Amino acid sequence: MIETVVMIILAFVVALVLLYISLSYRRKPAKQFQPIQEKDRNLLQQYVSFYNELDKQKQSEFENRIEHFLCTVRITGINTKVERLDQLLIASSAIIPIFSFHNWQYMNLNEVLLYPGSFDEMFNQEGDERTRAGIVGDGPYQNIMILSKQEMREGFINSDSKHNTAIHEFVHLIDKTDGAVDGIPETLIGKQYVLPWLNLMQQNIQRIREGESDINPYGATNQAEFFAVVSEYFFERPDLLKENHPQLFGLLEQIFKPNY
Ligand SMILES: [Zn+2]
Numbered sequence: 001m002i003e004t005v006v007m008i009i010l011a012f013v014v015a016l017v018l019l020y021i022s023l024s025y026r027r028k029p030a031k032q033f034q035p036i037q038e039k040d041r042n043l044l045q046q047y048v049s050f051y052n053e054l055d056k057q058k059q060s061e062f063e064n065r066i067e068h069f070l071c072t073v074r075i076t077g078i079n080t081k082v083e084r085l086d087q088l089l090i091a092s093s094a095i096i097p098i099f100s101f102h103n104w105q106y107m108n109l110n111e112v113l114l115y116p117g118s119f120d121e122m123f124n125q126e127g128d129e130r131t132r133a134g135i136v137g138d139g140p141y142q143n144i145m146i147l148s149k150q151e152m153r154e155g156f157i158n159s160d161s162k163h164n165t166a167i168h169e170f171v172h173l174i175d176k177t178d179g180a181v182d183g184i185p186e187t188l189i190g191k192q193y194v195l196p197w198l199n200l201m202q203q204n205i206q207r208i209r210e211g212e213s214d215i216n217p218y219g220a221t222n223q224a225e226f227f228a229v230v231s232e233y234f235f236e237r238p239d240l241l242k243e244n245h246p247q248l249f250g251l252l253e254q255i256f257k258p259n260y
Contacts, residue, residue, distance in 0.1 A: 033071050034084075036063040043085055047156040048092045050099075050235060062099065066091040073109055079125065080116040080149050089156050090114075090147065093166030096235055097174055100257045101188070109173060110143040117150045134169040136176065145169055155236075162216065162233040162240070171231040175224060183223030189255050197251055201226050204248065214244060231256075 041063070044051045051062055069091040075082050090112055098104040120129040123146065133151035137144040147166055155164035171185075178186035183201055184194060201223050207213040208220040219229035233241050234252045242249040 033067070036067055040084065040088055043088055044092070047085070047089060048096075049159055050096050051092065062092075062095060065095045065099070069094050069106075073106065074111045075114060076111060077114045077149075078116075080114055082114055086114060086149060086152070089152060090166055093152075093155075093164065094170050096167060097171055097231065097256060098188075106173060108143055108176060109145060111145075113144060113146045114149050114152070115146060116148070118148045119146070133165045136169055136172045136181075145173065155232075159236075162237050164232045164236050167235055168228045168232050171228045172224065175227060181224045183225075183227035185227070185255060188258075190258065193251060193254050197255070198223075200247060200251060204230070204245070 044063075051059060054062060066088065070087055073094070075087055075090055077086075094106060115123075115125055117125065118130040118133050119125050120127055120132065124130070133148040135141075135146045137146065147169060151165040155161075155166060172181055174188065175181050175183065175185050178184075184197065186194075189197060204213065204215060205220045205223070205226050208215055208217055208226075215226075215233065216229045219226040230241075230248060231252065234249065234256070238249070241252075
């Protein structure tokens with residue numbers, strides 16, 4: 001009798017150990033980290049205009065920072081395969097907004113989940129309510145970002161658009177670093193610019209609501225969305241933003257490129 005109990009306990013312990021091993025194996029970033037090679041540079045040149053506009057020295061720094069990002073943040077495909085292009089584009093989206101901040105680390109991010117397409121509020125990948133292409137997690141999803149592969153790639157493939165889903169989500173994450181996702185990235189912005197930035201955000205949100213702006217109307221949802229949407233515009237079409245909104249362009253330069 002005692003032997004049977006011992007056997008059952010032993011079997012249970014062995015099962016637990018096996019389960020732990022298989023789970024930890026699954027969560028390893030399988031071969032995620034590979035140093036940047038020539039074929040990766042070709043992909044960056046093909047898809048990432050921000051990279052193309054850097055000089056050779058800064059391109060090399062950009063590559064190092066992509067490598068570092070891929071060493072520290074896991075990218076996991078959910079019902080989709082994570083290809084090298086996806087790794088490079090997600091890492092680029094993370095580095096582009098904070099490229100001027102040499103020691104920046106995403107302390108609030110452990111993993112990016114890549115879904116094949118858009119999803120709904122409950123993270124369902126099917127149905128008619130799939131309005132989301134990206135999200136920065138909260139609660140049980142703390143330190144996790146979810147991106148739609150399709151929209152994430154489109155942000156880079158279509159170089160004329162003012163949209164870039166992954167940059168949008170990374171800007172939310174930067175905004176969140178000071179504890180509040182409120183459109184004021186206190187870790188980046190100089191104190192003297194906070195008030196002018198608040199005023200400019202309010203003026204532009206008003207203009208969007210009145211239908212007198214070329215900024216994505218989603219930016220009028222609140223200050224946090226305005227900051228994320230206008231940052232996409234800033235990094236995707238800086239020339240156009242400068243022409244249409246010189247004041248916004250000037251303040252965004254103070255926020256993202258204070259050392260240039
Ligand atoms: Zn958003």
